[in-house]
Amino acid sequence: MKKSALNRRDFLKVGITGLVTTGATGLLFADDKKKKKDARKQTTPASGPQPPGGRREGFIYRTLGRTGVVLPVVSMGVMNSDNPELVRAALDAGLVHLDTAHGYQRGRNEELIGQVIKGRPRDSYFIATKVREGEKFLEMVDISLQRLGLEYVDILYLHNLSKRDNVLAEENLKVMEQVKKAGKARFIGVSTHSNEPEVIRAAMEAGIYDVVLTAYNFRKENINELDAAMAEAAAAGIGLVAMKTMAGAFWDKQRTQPINTKAALKWAMQNPSFTTSIPGMTTFDQLKSNLEVVKDLKLTPEELYDLKMGEARNLAGLYCQGCQRCLPQCPKALPIPEMMRAYMYAYGYKNLAAAHELVSSLNLPDNPCAGCSSCSVGCALKFDVRDRLVDINRLKSVPAEFFA
Numbered sequence: 001m002k003k004s005a006l007n008r009r010d011f012l013k014v015g016i017t018g019l020v021t022t023g024a025t026g027l028l029f030a031d032d033k034k035k036k037k038d039a040r041k042q043t044t045p046a047s048g049p050q051p052p053g054g055r056r057e058g059f060i061y062r063t064l065g066r067t068g069v070v071l072p073v074v075s076m077g078v079m080n081s082d083n084p085e086l087v088r089a090a091l092d093a094g095l096v097h098l099d100t101a102h103g104y105q106r107g108r109n110e111e112l113i114g115q116v117i118k119g120r121p122r123d124s125y126f127i128a129t130k131v132r133e134g135e136k137f138l139e140m141v142d143i144s145l146q147r148l149g150l151e152y153v154d155i156l157y158l159h160n161l162s163k164r165d166n167v168l169a170e171e172n173l174k175v176m177e178q179v180k181k182a183g184k185a186r187f188i189g190v191s192t193h194s195n196e197p198e199v200i201r202a203a204m205e206a207g208i209y210d211v212v213l214t215a216y217n218f219r220k221e222n223i224n225e226l227d228a229a230m231a232e233a234a235a236a237g238i239g240l241v242a243m244k245t246m247a248g249a250f251w252d253k254q255r256t257q258p259i260n261t262k263a264a265l266k267w268a269m270q271n272p273s274f275t276t277s278i279p280g281m282t283t284f285d286q287l288k289s290n291l292e293v294v295k296d297l298k299l300t301p302e303e304l305y306d307l308k309m310g311e312a313r314n315l316a317g318l319y320c321q322g323c324q325r326c327l328p329q330c331p332k333a334l335p336i337p338e339m340m341r342a343y344m345y346a347y348g349y350k351n352l353a354a355a356h357e358l359v360s361s362l363n364l365p366d367n368p369c370a371g372c373s374s375c376s377v378g379c380a381l382k383f384d385v386r387d388r389l390v391d392i393n394r395l396k397s398v399p400a401e402f403f404a
Contacts (some may be wrong), residue, residue: 019306021397049071066238074276075276084115098126100128110129130145133169170381211239214242218264219247248348259307262292316383323380332371339389360396
């Protein structure tokens with residue numbers, strides 16, 4: 001059986017039977033006994049609070065801040081998945097936390113999850129969705145609940161904030177408290193792709209947020225400041241969830257040099273401030289790999305070497321860390337971090353629909369760099385900014401129906 005050909009039937013035989021029911025086997029772990037012992041040190045005691053759907057043998061669990069909710073260290077980011085069987089398999093295997101958003105796949109992602117969870121006991125899964133700030137925020141929350149077939153979500157995030165002022169904006173605080181008070185969300189939080197330390201500290205300052213979903217990976221230049229902010233938030237009782245752990249999934253646009261995403265996920269979750277992570281999964285191979293990580297976070301020497309490969313080979317990669325140092329350099333004030341994220345969606349994750357949606361939302365002209373004989377932007381990661389902007393902006397001319 002080739003790894004690339006793993007399907008649901010193969011996964012059920014090898015993945016769930018081999019990984020979940022019997023625990024980590026010798027096929028996966030050479031020193032299984034020792035690794036199980038290490039995992040138990042980080043696992044919630046059987047007598048303590050239980051995760052949705054009950055405990056799974058060998059899983060590493062952590063508590064989501066002051067919410068008291070216990071979750072496995074790996075959850076499922078559903079953003080890129082359009083396969084209900086994959087989502088069912090993840091839930092059946094014990095990855096009970098599903099993360100989506102109002103805008104993912106133009107609403108179809110929430111509908112897919114609603115289809116999968118229909119008929120399942122409400123206390124057997126844990127759902128988070130995200131809604132962007134705006135005048136129609138409350139209306140969008142209701143639409144999301146309708147798509148999911150739920151009376152409430154477990155976490156509602158105010159989506160994609162990068163400034164303290166947005167986190168603390170009176171209108172945002174008001175609607176988030178209103179949603180929670182109305183029982184439409186058990187817990188509330190914010191998500192952030194950039195300027196994360198400022199957003200995390202603002203969430204602490206606000207005093208109403210239970211959770212922060214933050215970008216975090218081995219390529220972040222501000223990792224020390226980010227670690228410090230997260231430690232402060234964790235000490236204050238805020239639950240922390242990791243996203244963008246794969247750092248773009250590939251080092252190159254041609255997808256010939258993959259990042260060791262399993263190693264990258266382990267690296268991120270070794271930070272004790274995090275409760276769980278939401279790596280995107282689109283294949284049963286990825287699910288199988290992540291089920292190995294949820295039982296063992298130790299990095300092998302080979303995995304550590306893989307994570308250093310990009311630096312050793314001077315590869316720019318596809319992940320924009322959102323440092324925003326490019327913004328004052330651009331005479332046209334173009335939204336470069338957002339365009340770089342769309343570029344990553346398209347070439348790293350092969351999610352053209354998400355890339356198209358993001359690019360289209362920016363309403364840029366057909367040639368955003370017209371009038372500039374040369375690009376004055378010097379990217380911290382040495383991206384060819386102009387080349388990537390012009391390249392990804394081409395998606396804007398493609399009808400949205402093409403990606404349906």
